[in-house]
Amino acid sequence: MSAAFESPAVLGLAVNKLNAWYGQAHILFDMAIEVKPGEVVALLGRNGAGKSTTFRSIMGLVPKVEGDISFNNVSIAGLPTYEIVRRGLGYVPEDRRIFTDLTVEENLSVGVQPPRPGLEPWTPERLYDVFPNLRELRGRQGGRMSGGEQQMLTIARTLMGNPSLVLLDEPSEGLAPKIVEQMADIILKMKASGLSLVISEQNLHFARLISDRVAVIEKGAVRYAGTMADFQARPDIRDAFLAV
Amino acid sequence: MNFYLVQFLAGLASAASLFLVSSGLSIIFGVTRIVNFAHGAFYMLGAYVAYSLTERLSGALGFWGGIVVAALVVALVGALLEMLLLRRIYRAPELFQLLATFGLTLAAEDLSLLIWGPEDLLGRRAPGFRGAVDVMGLPFPSYDLFLIGIGPLVLLLLFLLFRRTRWGVLVRAATQDREMVAALGVNQKWLFTSVFTLGVFLAALGGALQLPREAVTHQMDLRIITEVFVVVVIGGLGNVVGAFLAAILVSELNAFGILIFPKISLILVFLVMALVLVIRPMGLLGKAEGPTRAHASAAAPWRPLDGSVRLLVMAAVILAALLPFAAGDYALSVASELLIFMLYAASLHFLISTGGLVSFGHAAYFGLGSYGAAIAVKSFGAPMLAALIAGPLLGCLGALLFGWFCVRLSGVYFAMLTLAFAQIAWSVAFQWNAVTGGDNGLLGLWPAAFVATPARFYWLTLALVVPAIAVLRLIVFSPFGYAFRAVRDSQLRSAAIGLDRQPIQWASFVVAGTFAALAGALYTFSKGSVFPDNLGIPLSVDGLVMVLLGGIETVSGGIVGALVFKALSIWLTSQTDYSKLALGALIVALVVAFPKGIVGAIEGLGGRKVRP
Numbered sequence: 001m002s003a004a005f006e007s008p009a010v011l012g013l014a015v016n017k018l019n020a021w022y023g024q025a026h027i028l029f030d031m032a033i034e035v036k037p038g039e040v041v042a043l044l045g046r047n048g049a050g051k052s053t054t055f056r057s058i059m060g061l062v063p064k065v066e067g068d069i070s071f072n073n074v075s076i077a078g079l080p081t082y083e084i085v086r087r088g089l090g091y092v093p094e095d096r097r098i099f100t101d102l103t104v105e106e107n108l109s110v111g112v113q114p115p116r117p118g119l120e121p122w123t124p125e126r127l128y129d130v131f132p133n134l135r136e137l138r139g140r141q142g143g144r145m146s147g148g149e150q151q152m153l154t155i156a157r158t159l160m161g162n163p164s165l166v167l168l169d170e171p172s173e174g175l176a177p178k179i180v181e182q183m184a185d186i187i188l189k190m191k192a193s194g195l196s197l198v199i200s201e202q203n204l205h206f207a208r209l210i211s212d213r214v215a216v217i218e219k220g221a222v223r224y225a226g227t228m229a230d231f232q233a234r235p236d237i238r239d240a241f242l243a244v
Numbered sequence: 245m246n247f248y249l250v251q252f253l254a255g256l257a258s259a260a261s262l263f264l265v266s267s268g269l270s271i272i273f274g275v276t277r278i279v280n281f282a283h284g285a286f287y288m289l290g291a292y293v294a295y296s297l298t299e300r301l302s303g304a305l306g307f308w309g310g311i312v313v314a315a316l317v318v319a320l321v322g323a324l325l326e327m328l329l330l331r332r333i334y335r336a337p338e339l340f341q342l343l344a345t346f347g348l349t350l351a352a353e354d355l356s357l358l359i360w361g362p363e364d365l366l367g368r369r370a371p372g373f374r375g376a377v378d379v380m381g382l383p384f385p386s387y388d389l390f391l392i393g394i395g396p397l398v399l400l401l402l403f404l405l406f407r408r409t410r411w412g413v414l415v416r417a418a419t420q421d422r423e424m425v426a427a428l429g430v431n432q433k434w435l436f437t438s439v440f441t442l443g444v445f446l447a448a449l450g451g452a453l454q455l456p457r458e459a460v461t462h463q464m465d466l467r468i469i470t471e472v473f474v475v476v477v478i479g480g481l482g483n484v485v486g487a488f489l490a491a492i493l494v495s496e497l498n499a500f501g502i503l504i505f506p507k508i509s510l511i512l513v514f515l516v517m518a519l520v521l522v523i524r525p526m527g528l529l530g531k532a533e534g535p536t537r538a539h540a541s542a543a544a545p546w547r548p549l550d551g552s553v554r555l556l557v558m559a560a561v562i563l564a565a566l567l568p569f570a571a572g573d574y575a576l577s578v579a580s581e582l583l584i585f586m587l588y589a590a591s592l593h594f595l596i597s598t599g600g601l602v603s604f605g606h607a608a609y610f611g612l613g614s615y616g617a618a619i620a621v622k623s624f625g626a627p628m629l630a631a632l633i634a635g636p637l638l639g640c641l642g643a644l645l646f647g648w649f650c651v652r653l654s655g656v657y658f659a660m661l662t663l664a665f666a667q668i669a670w671s672v673a674f675q676w677n678a679v680t681g682g683d684n685g686l687l688g689l690w691p692a693a694f695v696a697t698p699a700r701f702y703w704l705t706l707a708l709v710v711p712a713i714a715v716l717r718l719i720v721f722s723p724f725g726y727a728f729r730a731v732r733d734s735q736l737r738s739a740a741i742g743l744d745r746q747p748i749q750w751a752s753f754v755v756a757g758t759f760a761a762l763a764g765a766l767y768t769f770s771k772g773s774v775f776p777d778n779l780g781i782p783l784s785v786d787g788l789v790m791v792l793l794g795g796i797e798t799v800s801g802g803i804v805g806a807l808v809f810k811a812l813s814i815w816l817t818s819q820t821d822y823s824k825l826a827l828g829a830l831i832v833a834l835v836v837a838f839p840k841g842i843v844g845a846i847e848g849l850g851g852r853k854v855r856p
Contacts, residue, residue, distance in 0.1 A: 059427060085429035097424045099417045109410055110417045111428045161429050 011072050012036045012196055013058070013089070013165055018067035020057040020220075027053045028220040031067070035165060035196050040187070042207040042228070043200040044242055045217035051200035052094055054217070055167045059091045060084050071165070088116055090163030094170045094200075096150045098157070100143030104134055107142050107153055111160035119162060119194060127156045130189055148179040155186070165196040172206045184209040204242065208232070216241045246380040248500075253379065255499030256492065257388035257457075260395040261287075263491035264450030265468055266475040267402060267484045268443035274419035274482030275439045277338065278330065279656055282345040283447050284469030285352035289318045290448025291460045292360050295367045298455065304371035315449035322444030326437050332836050334436070338656065339602050340835050343792050346785050347831030349469075353462055354825035362462070367455035387456050394453065398446070399488050406484075415439055419482055466781060470667055474517045477660045480530020489528060511671045514664045518649055521661055525653050546799050548721050561710055568699035576698040578814060580770050583702075583709045584763045586806040589790035590713045591759035593802025596791050598720050599752050600732035601651075604659040605666025606760055606787045608646065611779025613639040613761025615673060618686045618774040623679065628692035632708075632765050639761020640754055642669065647753035651746050663784070670779040685775035689768050705766055712759055713803065719755065720799055728752050786813075789831055793838075795845070 018031040028050050035041050043051050057065045060081040069077040076084050085091070099107050108124055115121035128135035131152045137145060142153060151171060158166060171187070172180045180203070187210045191197060201207040207214070207228075214231040216224040218241045224231070231237065269283045297310030325348065333341055373390050376383035406412035418425045418435055426432050451464065475494050479486025494513050501509040508515075520528065549557065564583075568576055592606045616638030620626035626634060646665040653661055673680045680686065695701045719725050730738040731745040738745065768774050777783065790809045794801025812830070816823040838845045 061423060061427065080431075081423075081426040082429050082431045085427065091427045093424065093427065097421055099420050099424070101420060102413060102417060106413045106416075109413055110425060110430070112410075113429045157428065 012039070013198070014068070014070045015054075015058060016068040018054070018057055018065065018069065020053055020062045020066075021064040022053075022062070026220070028057060030221060031057075031217075032222055033198065033215055035198055037164070037196055038191070038194060039213060040191050040197045040199065040211045041213045041215060042211035043198060043215050043217055044202070044204070044207060045200075046202065046242065049217045050220040051217055052169055053220070055091065055093075055169050055198075055200065058084075058167065059089070085161055085163075086113060088162070088164040090158040090161055090166040092154050092158045092166060092168045092171065094173060096147075096154050098142040098145075098150050098153050100141065102142055104138045104140055104142065104145075104153060107157050108160050111157040113161040116162045116164060119164060121162055122159045124160075127159060130186060131156050148175050148182075151175060151179075151183070152186070159190075163195070165198070166190070168197055168199045170200055170202065172201065172203045180206055202242075204238070246382050250379055250382045250384055251499050251503065252496065253384060253392065254388060255496040256395070257385075257391040258498065259491045259495035260391040261450040261454050262468070262471060262475060262495055263395045263488050264398060264453070265447045266472045266479070266487040266491055267398070268446030268450075269472055270476045270479070270482055270484060270487045271402075271415070271446075272440055272443035273476070273656075275415055275422070276330070276334065276436050277422075278334075278341045278345070279338070279659075280345050280440075280443070281342055281469060282325075282348040282352065283443070283472060284465035284467075285349040286318055286322055286444045286447040287451035287468050288356065288460075288462070288464040289321070289352060290314055290451030291367075291454055291464060292356055292365070292451075293317050293448070294452035294455050295360070295365050295460050298368050307368060307371050311449070311452040311455070314452045315445050318448035318451075319441050319445035322448075323437055323441040326440040329832060329836065330440070331433065331436075336835070337796065339596070339788065339792060339796065342659075343785075343788055344832050344835040346788075347828040347835065349465055349828070350824040350831070351828030353465065354822045354828070357462060358822065358825075360460075364459040364461045366459050370456040373456070391453065391457075395488065395491070399484065402484050411438070470663070470781065471513070473660050473663060474513055476527075477657060477664070478517050478520050478527055480527030481656060483527070483529045483531075486527055486529035508671075508675070511668045511675075514668045514671070517664050518661065521653060521657065522649060525657060527657075546720070548717075561706075564706055565703070568702055573698040576702045577770065578811075580698070580702045580705045581767075581814070582807055582810050583705045584766050584770060585786075585790065585810045586803045587709045587712050587766075588760050588763040589787055589794070589802035589806035590716050590800070591756045591763065592787040593791045593794065593800070593805075594716050594720065594759075595752065595756040596788075597796050597798065597801070598725060598732070599728050599749060601749060601753065602655075602659045602788075603650075603662040603753075603756075603784075604781075604788070605646075605662035605664070605669075605784050606756070607779050607781070607783035608662075608666035608669040609639040609643055609757035609760040610764035610767070610783060610787075611666075611669060611673065611774075611776075612642040612757075613764025614768045614774040614778040615680060615686075615764075616761065617765035617768045618689050619679060621689055622686050628695075628769060631768075632762075635765025635768065636758050636761040639764065640758040642761075643754040643757025644750075647750050647757065651749040651753060663781070666779060666781070666784055670776055670781075673776040673779055680774075680776075683776065685773055687773045689774070690772050691769045701770065705770070708762065708766065712762055713800075716755075716759060717800065724748075724751070786810075793834060 013033065013035040015031060015033040018028055019026070020028040031050070031054055033041065043054065045051050053062065056062050058069055060079055067077065068075065071087055071089055076087060099110065105124065108127065133149055134152060134156060137149060142150065145153065155171070171183055175183065184206060187197065187199070199207070199211065211228050213227050214225065215222050216237060223241050224237045265283060265287050269280055272278060272280050294311050294314035297314050298307050301307070301310050329344060330341070333344055370387050373387035375386055377386045377389060406416055414425060414430055414435055418432070422432060471494060475490040476487055478493065479490030497513050497516055498509070501512040505512060567579060571579065588610050592603060595601045595603055613635035617631040617635035620631040620634035650658055650661050650665065674682060690696070691701050695704045727743050727748050731743055731748050735745055764778060767778070786809070790805035791802045792805065793809050794803065794805030813823065813827055816826050820826055
């Protein structure tokens with residue numbers, strides 16, 4: 001617990017010595033991530049490296065977790081998921097998980113949380129400006145939307161909670177190249193509105209477009225961390241941990 | 245013609261309460277994934293509390309106020325139970341939650357006996373609806389007309405609640421993906437509590453509204469819960485409109501079944517349910533279940549007993565064989581009964597832990613074995629040994645027939661269909677007087693002369709039960725047992741290596757049913773009689789409690805569970821008049837204290853990696 005508090009007081013997310021297990025299988029080993037306000041950090045790694053488990057552990061969705069997780073200088077380790085969300089940490093899971101029976105508007109209403117001081121509150125109208133497709137589809141059932149539209153909806157739904165930091169799990173996965181570009185655009189807009197983001201990615205091109213810093217994950221631990229620029233100068237790292 | 249119209253309207257009136265209770269169960273299941281067995285108990289409590297209130301409050305306001313307040317009071321009790329008990333076990337396997345709520349049902353039956361006494365209570369007639377109205381020349385109770393209106397009204401209110409309020413949207417979202425709802429900042433605890441409270445309110449209101457129509461009794465709970473299971477399974481679990489349609493279907497089947505097929509009126513509904521499930525496995529309006537919960541994937545592997553444990557077991561068997569030299573006749577007959585239930589539990593345990601098939605109607609095969617043996621003696625004059633073959637044979641045939649339908653389904657639907665088949669078997673035994681003796685059962689079925697003393701019968705039981713349990717264990721560790729476990733753990737992966745789930749599960753169902761029937765046949769001669777109780781829901785649930793007590797994720801926990809549970813219940817029954825209350829409280833306590841069962845807990849203490 002104490003390590004996180006002794007480090008220089010910074011707002012944002014600080015994860016230290018995070019270990020996680022599924023049953024008897026040890027998945028994360030002393031994982032560490034730091035995200036400062038306004039930053040976009042890319043979590044890079046192959047399938048099964050531990051990206052999603054890192055996010056789920058931070059959100060309190062993994063039953064057995066040890067380590068320090070602090071958000072805006074308060075420990076959130078061990079808190080119930082909804083409490084973590086209410087402190088301003090938003091989570092967009094992979095595989096979308098929209099509520100297929102609910103309309104777009106109803107999906108958005110599930111995510112509603114009170115406004116957060118210092119951030120312009122999200123309303124459906126403001127979201128429809130960022131995601132124009134959703135405006136036309138607002139009465140449609142979630143199950144009757146394309147993959148790209150569903151991905152937009154999951155992000156919009158999380159924004160309704162007025163988070164100050166969003167964990168975004170593989171937002172470009174399974175999307176057509178044109179939609180991926182739209183997605184990069186949207187993420188840059190979110191950043192411009194003052195949000196911090198952690199984005200897990202396998203798509204290097206996409207990560208390059210949006211992130212300030214990079215953490216490369218392999219076998220449940222961070223193998224490299226640095227700025228995007230430094231990372232680009234290290235093809236050896238890319239080949240060792242990301243090449244398929 | 246007019247007569248049929250009146251009968252139809254009477255069916256609709258009965259559908260009202262059935263719909264209220266069923267929709268409550270369905271809503272609770274949708275969000276919390278708990279099949280609330282105690283729902284029947286809440287229905288019964290609603291009727292009892294309404295009786296007490298309406299007897300004390302006078303006037304029309306007193307009556308209607310009493311009905312509503314009764315439902316509110318019971319809903320409050322439900323909310324407290326949810327917060328104090330269910331919250332602790334949401335993460336436990338489904339079976340545990342069901343058992344906990346069954347424990348509540350048992351306790352509620354004895355509590356209502358304590359509070360309201362054993363007599364049936366006749367409540368007041370509803371003010372303003374005392375008389376009858378003329379329906380095409382025939383009198384029809386005006387209160388029934390009122391009830392006919394209540395069903396659609398509640399449906400409409402529920403529809404508005406789920407479509408027009410944020411709470412309703414959250415409930416619908418949680419029905420699909422609970423974790424995601426939490427990940428969007430919703431406090432599930434209160435969502436669950438509120439949903440449970442609403443469901444209990446509907447059940448209690450359903451019970452309270454029956455007050456002017458029928459006497460309040462202690463049997464109300466089990467009677468309605470079976471029908472409610474049928475309704476939600478026909479309608480589709482978690483679907484309120486489905487529950488509405490199915491409640492009408494079931495009530496009309498009951499109303500007309502009595503007229504057209506009086507002999508099989510009790511089983512007509514179950515036949516229709518079986519038919520619906522074969523055609524639409526998820527019910528009329530139900531949706532396919534989400535991915536089934538992964539079975540303890542990282543659990544320690546099962547191994548056959550190693551040398552030292554095997555010696556211990558052999559020593560235990562030898563000690564058991566020596567028991568007649570130390571114990572008296574009463575103790576020996578209790579010991580025989582314990583052995584019989586060990587086999588019964590072992591057969592159910594085989595189905596549940598090896599196959600992941602949670603049967604709610606395992607007593608059917610136990611009872612078929614009992615009746616098979618009894619009928620062989622009574623109707624065909626068979627000697628005892630032949631009867632001990634006829635019993636398992638009938639159980640085997642029953643499992644072949646029922647199992648064929650059941651293995652088409654999985655999870656909760658499988659559980660409910662097994663329950664329905666057990667009720668069919670029970671109804672046949674109950675109604676077919678000429679062969680089964682009906683409610684009076686068949687008497688005078690004593691063991692053959694060569695085992696006529698308690699000691700000899702005990703040895704016979706031991707000589708049949710020990711090898712039978714050994715065979716069940718051998719099957720677990722045979723290639724067939726591996727296949728059975730493979731289809732339990734992953735249907736997709738096992739299909740990919742060429743295993744066809746249904747035949748494997750069907751065969752296992754028959755194996756389990758046959759061994760249960762052997763236990764049942766022995767039981768017939770140990771008691772000297774058979775009754776429809778041998779196929780009843782309580783016996784099915786006893787089996788589940790034994791398996792749970794022993795520990796699901798063990799190979800042989802059921803045997804230990806049977807020993808502990810049966811011994812406890814025999815002792816409790818001899819010690820107190822309120823054994824159900826004690827037993828119910830015990831079940832609840834055990835579920836909360838030992839979510840892994842006794843054998844599982846012992847293993848946990850020892851830190852052993854291999855499951856015996």
